[in-house]
Amino acid sequence: MPTPQAPQPAFLRKVEELNGGRSIWANLGAFLCVLGMMGAANYICKFALHADMSYVLRILVVAMACYFFVPPLVLWLWRGRS
Numbered sequence: 001m002p003t004p005q006a007p008q009p010a011f012l013r014k015v016e017e018l019n020g021g022r023s024i025w026a027n028l029g030a031f032l033c034v035l036g037m038m039g040a041a042n043y044i045c046k047f048a049l050h051a052d053m054s055y056v057l058r059i060l061v062v063a064m065a066c067y068f069f070v071p072p073l074v075l076w077l078w079r080g081r082s
Contacts (some may be wrong), residue, residue, distance in 0.1 A: 012074075012075075012078060015071050015074050015075060015078075016071075016075065018067075018071045019071040019072055019075060022072075023072075024069075024072050027068040027069060027072055028068075030068060031064065031065065031068045031069070034064055035061065035064070038057060038060060038061070038064075041053075042054065042057050
């Protein structure tokens with residue numbers, strides 16, 4: 001007879017939805033790809049449009065890092081090291 005699993009807290013389900021089942025390596029790869037695209041967009045703004053977007057870029061990189069790395073960290077801390 002299988003043992004019933006304990007229900008997960010609601011915030012943990014939301015964190016799992018946000019993570020989308022990606023591993024830390026998938027998150028790292030996506031982070032690097034988006035970082036590269038943002039760098040290319042910054043160069044286009046800098047040389048073609050003559051606009052300095054570096055102040056916005058820092059905020060976006062921090063927000064993107066939180067999006068990609070905080071959910072796996074929360075799931076790792078909640079579930080243990082497995």
